[in-house]
Amino acid sequence: MFELAIVAGLWLALNLFATRRVLTIGQLVHLPQRMLVATIWLLPFIGALMALGNTPSRRVAEGVVKGATHHDRSGDYGPPPTVLTSAEGGEFPLIERMQQANGLPILDWQALAEWAPTAGDGADAVATGASADAIERGRHAWLLHLREQLGAHMGLFVTDEAFVLSSLDRKLERSTADYVATARARIQRLMGDVVQFPTGHRSILLVLDDEDDYYRYVSIYQPDGEFSTSSGMFIDAGCPHFVVVRGHLQHVEPVIAHELTHAALAHLQLPRWLDEGVAVNTERRVAGPQGSLYTPHELHAMHVRHWDAARIQGFWSGESFLKSGDDSSLLSYELARIIVEQMSREWDGFLAFLRAAGGSEDAGAAAAKSVFGIDLGSYAAALVEAPSDEGWAPASLIRHAPEPA
Incomplete structure (x- = not known):
């Protein structure tokens, strides 16, 4: 009986410690708090250990908050463009082709696609890649408008492989963009020529600050549908891109790998179960x-x-x-x-x-x-x-x- 009391006391103390840590850290960064707390109390000892293993330290959490949200970047950017221009002098009126949904800008991607082939120099515009370049300029412009709407703390980091829109600090922006390039290369090696990253188009990653911003954004594309709790989603609605919640940074990499796999297979139009099965295994x-x-x-x-x-x-x-x-x-x-x-x-x-x-x-x-x-x-x-x-x-x-x- 004495031994049982000791075990029960240790279990209670461990559960209280783990619960307090989850709730405390959850105030700083995104955590699935309800799920973790339920795990702590439903699975004796194992649940607490799993929850602690999936909760970053206070030092890491505070570093994420400090590096991601405590500086104003508005001085790094001028006003976003209002029109796109072509080599032949034609214009694509961005503002006229942009609607607001949940207070965020959504570009008319079909209109951009129809304008893009005329944006080059002559009849060979599509063949020479001018069409792809015009669409890429449209995506860049849309991201600048989205950055402005999301807040002055957001930044747009651009590499040859990726656009990263986030409130991460410069070092984390670079490492996140580099990981996109690394993941693309690994997926290509694993899957071979069945995958297809569109030529001339960077992968777009939106790293949103919290669940409120995340669901505010993804609900634009599923306004009447029911979708499960998630921290990342691939969206292929005119402009293929994926969006993740910033908070729990150590979980961002598998989300990137998962969503990039969706992006690479989007051209196949696979059944949902097959698309998800490949993405999870990759x-x-x-x-x-x-x-x-x-x-x-x-x-x-x-x-x-x-x-x-x-x-x-x-x-x-x-x-x-x-x-x-x-x-x-x-x-x-x-x-x-x-x-x-x-x-x-x-x-x-x-x-x-x-x-x-x-x-x-x-x-x-x-x-x-x-x-x-x-x-x-x-x-x-x-x-x-x-x-x-x-x-x-x-x-x-x-x-x-x-x-x-």
């Missing part, structure tokens, strides 16, 4: 494995309990990745990771599958049958030990299956 190889709240055994048990013929349709359609409030999003990313991990063991075949699955309306089922000779629904059902694979095929195949004679 993220692990580029940025290293990340901690998990659950052991592999626990995750497998959760998969077995969760998935059935009804829920798997949300996985194939991509809807389950956006759900919040339960384990649907977590298990969707995990199932996508597992399927891709298994399929990619036959690498050449997997690359052929990616190409065949692009733009498909059946979640890649026909491509899986053609390349691997497998039924995609049966494959997923087997992985989660479903008692039957009836109804597990993507709904488009079910709807379009011929009626029996």
